[in-house]
Amino acid sequence: MKSPAARNWKTGALSIGLEWLIPILVVALWQWFGSMGWISQRILPTPASVLEAGVKLIRNGDLFVYIGDSTRRAFIGFVIGGGIGFALAILNGLLPLSEKLTDSSIQMIRTIPHLSLIPLIIAWFGIGEEGKIFLVALGVAFPIYINTLHGIRSVDPGLIEMGRTYGLRGFALFRTIIYPGALPSILVGLRFALGIMWITLIVSETISANSGIGYMAMNAREFFQMDVVVLSIVIYALLGKLSDWMAKLLERSWLKWHPHYRRAK
């Protein structure tokens, strides 16, 4: 006899297996085609050689230095840009005068694709850290700004009125009602911003850098090390996935009250 728990475990394993079936099959086919010589190593290295390149770069320590450099840039830019976007949104969400003054200017700047500023930024900052951090900050600020502002605007006015009748005002009103009410939307902005953060970093690192994963990829291309090029693409994907997973985790723990995010009991 099988216990229901064992059966649950089995169906769980089966569903995970189904999810991973196609990715595993693709990698296996890719390896097979490569090792049969049907795909040239110069065009697309096999998964095994990518892995090998990864191990080599881990051994000599370069990989962690590059990942560290990229992550540091990404997060400094994110904190600066996100902080500015968040602060402006709070200000404009709460003070009509401030909104009148700044919102339309912000919306105008928003329509500029921030990556189009790269030539200008190289001229301003050279290929140093500042330019890349500036670009990331610029790219991240807008999704955070827009979603935070939208979140504050969409807080139920009935709840705010209720809070006022119970004597909540100023910061207490913000902390008890406005901020938690805006939080679902703020977290949507956070996830958008994380995506933009990595894309901006990839582009700016491939164009101008002397360290980081983008630099690693461009450098490898110069020497035709295709395995390292593919490795850096995989690392970007993993970093993107990791930050998205962290944002999801935040949603789960901060929005426990929300029926959408509650896990089935």
Place this chain on the structure above:
Amino acid sequence: MASALSASEIIHSRQAEAPGGAAARGLQVEVRDAVVRFGDLTVLRDLELSIPAGQFLAVVGRSGCGKSTLLRLLAGLEQASRGAVSIGGAASAGLRSDVRVMFQDARLLPWKSVLDNVRIGVEGGDRSQALEALELVGLADRAKEWPSVLSGGQRQRVALARALVSNPSLLLLDEPLGALDALTRIEMQQLIERLWLERRFTAVLVTHDVSEAVALADRVVLVENGTISQDITIALARPREKDSGFSHYESSILNRVLGRRPVSVNQDGFAI
């Protein structure tokens, strides 16, 4: 009258218990010549109303007659463009901590547990006081849950606990039972009546359900075109049964609201 006696016994025992004597006392409310305008629209015109301390007043009227605005004026959520509101003898300016409002929707914060929602009503957020208030409405066992898992009636009971936890002297009820099903409504009416009898705050209930007004109130006022057009004292013993006395009040108020003439006095009606 056994029932009336037991009710007054409850009042006496509760008043003896009440700490400091500040609580469990209704406030007297006076509205003088109040005019409330929204832009060009005059919602309340020259409204005069005097509510003695501890009275249960019901305000009835058709939608858009200004009855909710009257309640919001008493709550301090609207300001009179002319005239004055005084609560407890002092001119009222804005929101007061001894005046609580229950809205048509419960307005619980979905990100706070049931208990934490009630704690908003206590200054300093005392847990045991909040839990006591939840016991009062029979929901102490749901204290840790999110409001989203409660039924509509339970949410309104939590809102009632939140409104009563600070022992208000004036409770304003803006159609709080309007969205509930018939059976839950009756239970909620009984709960509100019981708590009012125990605590003797002044209560103002806005409703368009005339039967609910007659079931709960000492006095029913009818608001038409922004002013009070009828003022009826309900002289029925509590707890109220839907007997002939009840239906007399109910039908006479309803006829007045709808502008119908009662059949028995239909003397100058047109005949064909």
